[in-house]
Amino acid sequence: MADGQRACKTMCNKDSVMETRACSDVSAYISVYDAFLGACSKWGDAPFIGGTSRLTHMAQDLTFGDVAKLVDERIGVLRQAGYGAANRVALLLGNRPEHFVYLLACNALGMSIVPLNPDLTTPELAYVLSHSEAGLVICSDEYREQALAAAAAMDVPVPIAELHCAALPPALQRSSPGSVMLSTEASLLYTSGTTGKPKGCIISNEYYLYLGVFYAGCGGLVDVRPGSERILNPLPLFHQNAGIFSFMGAMLSGSCIIMTDRFHASTWWQEVVETRATIIHYLGVMPAILLKLPFAELEARHHVRFGVGAGVEPTQHGLFEDRFGFPLLELWGMTETGGGFMIDTEPRQVGTRAVGRPRGVSGRDLEIRLVDESGNDVQQGAIGELLVRRSGPDPGRGLFSGYLKDPSATDEAWKGGWFHTGDAFWQDDTGMLHFAERKKNIIRRSGENIAAMEIEATLQAHPKVLRVAVMAVHDEVRGEEVLACVVHAVESSPEGALADELFQWCIERLAYYKAPGWMVFLEDLPSTSTQKVQKTRIFPAGIDPRHHPRAFDLRDRKKRVVR
Secondary structure: OOOOOOOOOOOOOOOOHHHOOOOOOHHHOOOHHHHHHHHHHHHOOOEEEEEOOOOOOOOOOEEHHHHHHHHHHHHHHHHHOOOOOOOEEEEEOOOOOHHHHHHHHHHHOOOEEEEOOOOOOHHHHHHHHHHHOOOEEEEOHHHHHHHHHHHHOOOOOOOEEEOOOOOOOOOOOOOOOOOOOOOOEEEEEEEOOOOOOOEEEEEEHHHHHHHHHHHHOOEOOEOOOOOOOEEEOOOOOOOHHHHHHHHHHHHHHOOEEEEOOOOOHHHHHHHHHHOOOOEEEEEOHHHHHHHHOOOOHHHHOOOOOEEEEEOOOHHHHHHHHHHHOOOEEEEEOOOOOOOOEEOOOOOOOOOOOEEEOOOOOOOOOEEEEEEOOOOOEOOOOOOEEEEEEEOOOOOOOOOOOOEOOOHHHHHHHOHHHOEEEEEEEEEOOOOOEEEEEEOOOEEEEOOEEEEHHHHHHHHHOOOOEEEEEEEEEEEOOOEEEEEEEEEEOOOOOOHHHHHHHHHHHHHOOOOHHHOOOEEEEOOOOOEOOOOOEOHHHOOOOOOOHHHOOOEEEOHHHOOOOOO
């Protein structure tokens, strides 16, 4: 290992706890890159990044040592072009191993990455690039036109570079490597907010390390065996789950993280078997889809020990485990909190929406409160909003470092010294937390957080829409789907044609998954005296909006668009 590397502040060695379990001490490192160097010193010849047959550029596993060489080469290229401390580099790559190579190279120089969602439209990408003040976009060939279009839509276009270029465009403001600390920004992750525009969550080195320790050192049912696991995570790298959680867990345990472009039901078991996966990651939509498939011989040949994920439908949880032969270990977390809670002991309460218990390890785990609308603690068994903070003297340690350029939103989220999650839970007498509902105006569709207000603003701009309210509606496969309730102009087109027109309006302006899957036309929307729509009064209790006589099912038209 050569240029760009620093000695670890402290490194787990043969005499440490890492010999029998993954490193569980966040203070062992000062950055993601430091942790990588520590992993290389122990597991240099072990596989670190693997691929499936869908990733043709991943013909074989890359060892920790192989990745180190690639990282060193990128460090040199970045430095030569003048990039260094405090610069941000946007990555428009999809799921590729180079995502992690650039993460590590940038981290070594004190830089931050901004992972981009390829499904965003040109205006959406341009907003993220402008808001983040990214100084460079690295894109793979299939997303080059998207990157160029987004750059052209900006007031000050950002330089675009191809994935494997030998030389990068010169930095707009040359910088030098600075001192890297736990608090140094490692990435900027954009997450939907209730005000419509995505918020940039500032993610530090400490966040990465806490999340990796949470995974690799959890223990119990989450038994990550150092140097032995092969973790298949089909979720997108621009999300915390695959981009940080499983990646850091693999790094700190000497495991192999397996790359695939995304979840494909028809070839899932083939990928699981051919990659020799021992741990898989899932969202609730995946078990639902896999249970609908006819029995296949491959599904009985896997070596999966357990799955880690969230949102499995309670009625399908036991059915999945009985059929496929391994437990699904539910968890809760969000971009802002990093780690959260995970079911790591029995009884797991399969068939409920249980997500785990606070474990109470001082300085490491999250403390909780469940509060009512007045901020008062609720009684055991009652539903309340979940508030969290890190135990110990620093309540924000290891959580996100704030919303970029939005101190008021950060302060509001941390009101009273507790982070307000917007999720409602109840806690039973064993300490188990059970998810109840989402308080925020957010729709959770197949793992994507969708801001209702963003879709409302888009629809409201259409000349034939007088008023609109967007909300979540239950979906048997994807958990939730987007429902748009529209009051239209009297002279509008026939409603079937108008539904098509409004859907097309949305799909041209929003990522495909944000477009309404259902549209209901109404005569009016109930409002308060201040004209705020009362969404809870639009449909009577117990009424399924999907069965409304003026409802249109648009779900089949929601397909990923190649832009």
